[in-house]
Amino acid sequence: MIRRQLLTGSAAFGTVAATATLSVPAIAQSAPEIRWRLASSFPRSLDTIWGAGEHVAKRVAALTDNKFQIRAFPAGELVPGLQVADAVQNGTVECAHTASYYFVGKDPTFAFDGAVPFGLNMRQTNAWLQQGGGRDVLREFFAGYNIVSIPAGNTGAQMGGWFRKEVKTVADLNGLKMRIGGFAGNVMQKLGVVPQQIAGGDIYPALEKGTVDAAEWIGPYDDEKLGFNRVAPFYYFPGWWEGCLNLSLYINKAKYDELPALYREVLESACRDATIETMAKYDVQNPAALRRLIAAGTQLRPFPREVMAASYKAAFELYDETAAKNEKFKTIYEQWRTFRDEQYGWFRVAENSFDQFVYAMYAQEAQRR
Template sequence: MKRRDFIKVTGLGAAGAAAIASPAIAQSLPEIKWRMTTSWPKSLDTLHGGAEMMAKMVSEATDNKFQIQTFAAGEIVPGLQVLDAVQNGTVEMGHTASYYYFGKDPTFTFGSSVPFGPNMRINQAWYLMGGGKEILNEFYKSYNVTSLLAGNTGCQMGGWFRKEINSVDDLNGLKFRIGGFAGRVMQKLGCVPQQLAGGDIYPALEKGTIDAAEWVGPYDDEKLGLFKVAPHYYFPGWWEGGPMLLAMINLEKWNALPKHYQKLLEQAGHFANNWMMAKYDSANPLALRKLIAGGAKLHPFPAPVMEASFKAAKELHAEVAASNPNFKKALESLTAYSGAGYSWFQVAEVGYDNFMARRSQS
């Protein structure tokens, strides 16, 4: 039957045809407006852009019935107060790094990346399929929030230093901007850790308030201009082998949300996560070449520094787990899962990547 004959038979005119063209589900969706604050300045278009991407996908999928307005760090609350704003209902949700709130409880570090934790893929697999999401959301419940995966930067860099780091002794007394729980590891090695939001790092480094700073990787670091005041660029950022970024959602608002909106938010978070990983993988190589051409001096952390850092991290993990059951539960789960993950990675992936990395330089 031709379309015009169908319209005649059913008695549908232009208005009826238009009603069919518009999905029935879109007509029944409730109109909801939320606000999402982030820990990122707008200049960091991959981190803040991930939050904007998540909001955009929700809006488009609901024909603008569910709108989420995004706000950069400082527009509603400072970048390190996102959790508080979501918890007390100032905003419905936030886009942040969970480890920023380790001062409330060290267990928060597992929502991003624990020092010497797994790489990006294993970390996210633990969250999605290894029980991590359930463990963390049970913990977050006491803060009146729940979480969704909403980004990952991949393995980060070790940061920018005014002077070279040749031994563990060079860390003694170093005022180092380092996020989250990793600062306590560095403290064991003599550093004086400082936690600063992204937009505050450059002024502190320029004024000499801090001696070194880590942020993310070449693309974002170039935007912050850190190479202008601290030329020595170290790798790897062992404290963030594959840090997740989460959408923190007020638990009462989440529970009141229609189920299909909950699923949309979850899928939008996955989209933003994949977009962010691809964006960093595309942008970091070019940015690193530009930084080196501009005078940045690239160094690996010396092996003794890596070994001392690993030892200090494991000591700290054991100390905290001994008195914090939530931390212990997450640590044991992640350790077991990542151990199994790396037993597979070293069979094929590591060997292949190492071979290809060597060949790409030949």
């Protein structure tokens, strides 16, 4: 009796397996071959941040058996790095990999998709975008630019940048020409800084020639690659304008709408994978890079508390001023701030108390060694 059941079960399994085997070619044949071009805002030399867009392209190809291929181009090959949003919007390219705060000149609301001063850290940003309604409120905004935006990479908390001279008081910022991107530039302007929006590959010559007095980019690994330590001795922290930087894959909405549902899911999966991979790379590479920079003579400095407090005050004044005259900004800012307040309440209880204790104990141990 048992043998008969096993034989019957085996036959049934064979039928299912055969059906599955036969169905694979049918699915493969129904998947269209698609070729897209991706314009990056970043130079190829920055393997981590450029690599996030390249990672998306490789994963999409792998997950579709090369049916859906995306070819990534570094900044300047197809379009300048700071013009990729226009290229996606008008259909010059199908997609781009970028940081949304580059486009605050169009509308300051863009900043929420990338980073805003004194905002969320990487985990909080991921929570807001994926589970906290962030993508929902951003979707309508991006639709107005014919763009679909998908989170695709993250740098984590950034450094405060490279300065030719020390910053000891708020007065030291007055008249300072600084390369600083996004909404943060407007905050710094309230403190007397003259902000400059310069693409990553053009920062070094500007700092070297004195076109700018200070420049921020990301963190030790990328900053070392760009050689900023050779032309500015003081390295400040933290980059209060970027508790993290969410990177985005911009897709032309018409092209996105043409995709089969399967390919849309593939894009989502590839972008999520790029976010995890990019953050992991930075967390591995930044500590060693910082040690090398210090060994080579870089002078590490914290921003004075006076400067941090003045920056915080200026940032939230600017939020309120912008919200009062920009309804799109106001809608997203109010939702974002409510989420931020809840996250801060929770992170202070568990995450921050844990971090403060273990870092303090580590510091004591390090002194005894």
